[in-house]
Amino acid sequence: GAGVSQSPSNKVTEKGKDVELRCDPISGHTALYWYRQSLGQGLEFLIYFQGNSAPDKSGLPSDRFSAERTGGSVSTLTIQRTQQEDSAVYLCASREQGINTEAFFGQGTRLTVV
């Protein structure tokens, strides 16, 4: 595909359930980011993957959040025991290696916890 692909585009889940969000980055992009965007808020950094290096998890809000990136490509963000405050749009972005390279965003997954 030409761009960053995220699935599902919308997800409604019951409080307490686990959810998995998927990101397919642009082929060849070594860097992958997850951000969260709550209503009226800017993008909040969650986690960053760069090649085979250990991920930067410093933005994950709690231990209910985890992410992995298999084979340096597809990434999955997992939220366990979802809470209503987890409702937000989860955005994934990928970027080529380099200082002045642009990050391309997917369309996001809109998560609603009811």
Next chain:
Amino acid sequence: QKEVEQDPGPLSVPEGAIVSLNCTYSNSAFQYFMWYRQYSRKGPELLMYTYSSGNKEDGRFTAQVDKSSKYISLFIRDSQPSDSATYLCAMRSYMDTGRRALTFGSGTRLQVQP
């Protein structure tokens, strides 16, 4: 205090008006400055990218950076209804080329009335 402050709007202007969007920031290490445009239910797309202080023009869009005042602006000339979107400023320091990479403002919602 947030690292990046941005008026959320909404900002409503008539078609053809000149629009001024602004952000202030507190981290003097920021050197790369970006403006993203985000349409409803879409991911952010990069509009303008500038390094350090100065102006950059691209068609109807002009980005200005004043590092001494920690203030950045985006001007849109001859605004069109299709410019109606949320505009997010983003910035990063040289040392953040990999990790968090971008710190975002909360976004300004712009409405251009036909």
